[in-house]
Amino acid sequence: SWFRLGCIFDPDGDRVRFYDGTREIDMNRFGAIAFHYMVTWRKEKGVVAKSVATSNFVNIIAEKLGVPVMETQVGFKNFRPWLSRNADPKALIAFEESDGISGLNNTLEKDAQFGLLLALEIMAVTGKNLGEYLDELYKEYGCFYPTRSGFEVDKSLVGAPLKAKVDAVARKAAPGTNVTVGDKQKEVRKILTLDGVKIIFTDDSWMLIRPSGTEPKVRIYTECREEAEKDAMFEAAKKLFFQD
DSSP, X not given: OOOOOEEEEOTTSOOXXXXXXXXXXXXXXXXXXXXXXXXXXXXXXXXXXXXXTSOTHHHHHHHHHTOOEEEEOSSGGGXXXXXXXXXXXXXXXXXXXXXXXXXXXXXXXXXXXXXHHHHHHHHHHHOOOHHHHHHHHXXXXXXXXXEEEEEEOOGGGTTXXXXXXXXXXXXXXXXXXXXEETTEEEEEEEEEOSSSEEEEETTXXXXXXXXXXXXXXXXXXXXESSGGGHHHHHHHHHHHHHOO
């Protein structure tokens, strides 16, 4: 069968995204493919590093494979403790949803060429196009639908007031409580406050509410198991932010 790989870099070569002739494969998905490949085909030992805003698809895979996940604040520099030459344990893959990736024995910075070379290796070794590999992961671990959006707030909130309002969300959605998402009640399993407030539900869907440090904006990242839930997740996150 034919191999197909389209690839786009940004101008300074630190972000990469793929196309396999059937679909676009963003870093939320490619990072999970790359990690799974490093563990199951290359048999490498280490951890996986990802930002809090990045898909939890890799978390589900890592849990099943018995590999620790290092979840960090947004910003590629936060992966350095696991990418440095003397790191122990080392990151097999470190990636973020905004299309940055690096990995084992590579540079500390995000590196589009590393991503491309790894994609080519994955195809050559496994005999699969990226979309085929992804479909096999979906079959084993289920689908995830990540998205991001945001909204503007009053300019008077920029800085500390906006951060305080976001931090307050953690108290409204404590573990064990329910959040209304569309016509469902979702139970909160876990809260992460590394960078904004990430609310993880018992069905593995999640929402992250982050303040912009420089603009009157709130950024919302969500991920669900059913594509039809995307809008409802965003609206539920927005409602939590404004709720008194």
